[in-house]
Amino acid sequence: MKIHETITGLRSALKDAGRVVLVPTMGNLHDGHIALMREAHKYGDTVLVSIFVNRLQFRPGEDFEKYPRTFTADCERLVAAGVDHLFCPVESEMYPTPQRYYVEPPAELINILEGEFRPGHFRGVATVVQKLFNIAQPQVAVFGKKDYQQMLVLSNMAHDLALPIEIIAADTVRAEDGLALSSRNGFLSPQERPEAPRLHRLLEGMRNAILAGERDLAQLERAAMAELQAHGWKPDYIAVRKQSNLQRPSTDDASLVALGAARLGATRLIDNLEI
Numbered sequence: 001m002k003i004h005e006t007i008t009g010l011r012s013a014l015k016d017a018g019r020v021v022l023v024p025t026m027g028n029l030h031d032g033h034i035a036l037m038r039e040a041h042k043y044g045d046t047v048l049v050s051i052f053v054n055r056l057q058f059r060p061g062e063d064f065e066k067y068p069r070t071f072t073a074d075c076e077r078l079v080a081a082g083v084d085h086l087f088c089p090v091e092s093e094m095y096p097t098p099q100r101y102y103v104e105p106p107a108e109l110i111n112i113l114e115g116e117f118r119p120g121h122f123r124g125v126a127t128v129v130q131k132l133f134n135i136a137q138p139q140v141a142v143f144g145k146k147d148y149q150q151m152l153v154l155s156n157m158a159h160d161l162a163l164p165i166e167i168i169a170a171d172t173v174r175a176e177d178g179l180a181l182s183s184r185n186g187f188l189s190p191q192e193r194p195e196a197p198r199l200h201r202l203l204e205g206m207r208n209a210i211l212a213g214e215r216d217l218a219q220l221e222r223a224a225m226a227e228l229q230a231h232g233w234k235p236d237y238i239a240v241r242k243q244s245n246l247q248r249p250s251t252d253d254a255s256l257v258a259l260g261a262a263r264l265g266a267t268r269l270i271d272n273l274e275i
Contacts, residue, residue: 001079003086007135010048010087014136017084018045022138024129027051028068029077032173032181036142037081039170043140049078050087050132052094057124068183087136094131103127105153112246113259114149114270117236122153129154133165141165146172146180148259148272149246172272174200180271187267195231196264202227203258203273206240210258210275215251228262235262243274 004010014020021044023036040047051074058064071088078086103126109115110122133141141158143151155167173181178200188196202224209220217240224238238260242249249256256275261268 001075001083001086003075003088005089006093007089010085010136013085014046014048017048019140020044020046020048020136020138021140021142022048022050022132022136023142024050024052024132026053026067026183027074028070028183028186029074030181030183030185032144032146034077034081035173036144036170037078037083039168040140040142041082043142043166043168044138046084047082048085048087048136048138049083050136052087052089052128052132054094054124054128055091056099056127057121059118059120062118068186087132094128099127101127103130103157105157109149109153109156109246113237113239113241114261117261122150125150126153126157130157130161133158133163138165140168142168142170144170144172145274146182146271148257152246178204180269182269184267184269189265192265192267196269198228198231198233199260199262199269199271200273202238203260203271206238206258207273207275210240210256217249224260233262233264235260236268237261240275 002013004013021040023040025033037047037049053067055064102123105122105126115122143154145151151169158165158167175181178197180200206220206224214220221238221240225235228235240256240258241247242253243255243257257272258275259272261270
């Protein structure tokens with residue numbers, strides 16, 4: 001695996017790389033990330049991974065400074081996964097001057113769900129991903145469905161801006177007990193870890209109820225919120241939305257997704273299940 005810290009070095013290395021598949025990450029890699037890279041091998045000649053903790057998507061008081069940096073261990077995992085190139089710029093390489101131009105996704109998509117609780121987050125994500133697209137000029141990019149709203153924002157961005165990039169949405173990878181793999185799982189205490197899969201079980205129960213014919217979605221959402229609260233969680237939202245745009249569905253809409261975000265102790269977990 002070749003490691004690149006500069007934009008010019010990466011571009012030079014990719015000149016004869018054939019069909020490039022990009023997997024953007026912020027590092028602290030786990031099995032969910034590695035699954036994305038294995039998926040990436042199906043779609044091109046060269047797999048490129050980026051590791052960059054993007055300040056633009058963190059609000060003041062969020063965990064930018066304490067976000068785990070595990071570069072040596074990450075590199076070992078990337079080599080084992082057969083990654084061809086790693087782009088790991090320092091902040092001054094990505095933002096040599098303060099960023100003044102931003103990608104502004106539509107308000108109806110980014111001011112709901114995650115965006116309601118993390119204002120500005122998706123603007124920061126879309127901006128850095130667009131910048132990575134410009135730098136690497138891949139033909140394919142792979143994102144995980146675990147961050148469902150993010151995946152939709154980026155897929156729509158590529159479509160609306162006519163980017164010559166195929167966006168692949170890869171399924172969420174889970175632990176045996178159903179917990180969606182996430183870098184933030186490492187913040188869970190030994191007492192919290194067995195409780196953490198409850199969010200997934202509640203979403204699974206909502207999905208099963210809807211597939212069985214339940215149409216009172218608001219009641220399903222309220223019941224799930226109440227159960228989380230009863231077990232010591234602090235939920236931000238539990239919602240059933242349309243897969244296509246994350247707006248509230250009508251009674252006859254198909255292709256739904258159940259989404260949730262909640263704090264367990266100091267750790268904020270998110271998850272979703274397509275219906």
